[in-house]
Amino acid sequence: MQQIYPDATMVGVDLSPYFLAIAAYNTNQKSSHNPPTWVHAPAEATGLPDHSFDLVSLCLVCHELPQEATRNIFEEARRLLRPNGHLAVMDMNPKSEVFAKMPPYILTLLKSTEPYLDQYFTLDLVETFKSAGFHTPTIVCNSPRHHTAIAKVNG
Numbered sequence: 001m002q003q004i005y006p007d008a009t010m011v012g013v014d015l016s017p018y019f020l021a022i023a024a025y026n027t028n029q030k031s032s033h034n035p036p037t038w039v040h041a042p043a044e045a046t047g048l049p050d051h052s053f054d055l056v057s058l059c060l061v062c063h064e065l066p067q068e069a070t071r072n073i074f075e076e077a078r079r080l081l082r083p084n085g086h087l088a089v090m091d092m093n094p095k096s097e098v099f100a101k102m103p104p105y106i107l108t109l110l111k112s113t114e115p116y117l118d119q120y121f122t123l124d125l126v127e128t129f130k131s132a133g134f135h136t137p138t139i140v141c142n143s144p145r146h147h148t149a150i151a152k153v154n155g
C-alpha cells in the first residue's frame with residue numbers, strides 16, 4: 001500500500017503485538033520517508049478519530065472472525081471514513097472453485113486452524129457492506145482463491 005501511495009499517511013491496526021512487531025520491522029527495513037504508524041487495537045474499536053481516512057483496507061482479516069465482529073468492523077470503518085471514502089476487503093473467495101473441489105478432509109484440516117470459516121463462508125458480504133452504510137461493493141477475483149470487494153461510503 002505504501003509503495004502505491006508513498007505520500008499517504010498510513011495507520012496499520014492489528015490485535016496481535018507479534019504481527020505489529022513484524023510489520024514495524026518490515027517497514028523500517030524499507031526506510032520509507034513516511035513510515036506507517038502501528039496501532040495495537042481491535043479493528044472494531046480503533047480509537048482513531050471520526051472521518052479521518054480516505055481508505056480503510058482489511059486484508060485477510062474477515063475469514064478469522066465471527067460474523068458479528070465483521071459487521072462491527074465495517075461499522076467502525078464507516079465511522080473512520082471521510083465523505084467519498086472507500087472500504088476495501090481482500091480475503092478468501094467463498095465462491096472459489098478451489099474450495100468447492102477441495103477434498104472434505106483437507107477442508108476439515110483447514111477449519112481446524114480457521115475456526116470461523118463456516119461463519120465467513122456464509123456471510124452475506126454485499127448486505128454487510130450495505131447495512132454498515134456503504135454502496136453495493138464491486139467484487140473482483142485477485143487470485144484463484146481470493147477476491148477483493150470495494151465500496152464507497154453511502155451519503
Ligand SMILES: C[S@@+](CC[C@H](N)C(=O)[O-])C[C@H]1O[C@@H](n2cnc3c(N)ncnc32)[C@H](O)[C@@H]1O
Pocket residue numbers: 013014015016019041042043044059060061064065069
Ligand atoms: C491472516 S492475518 C493477516 C495479517 C495482515 N493483515 C496481512 O495481510 O498480512 C490476520 C490478522 O488479523 C488480525 N485480527 C484478527 N482479529 C482482529 C481484530 N478483531 N482486530 C484487529 N486485528 C485482528 C490477527 O491478529 C492477524 O494479524
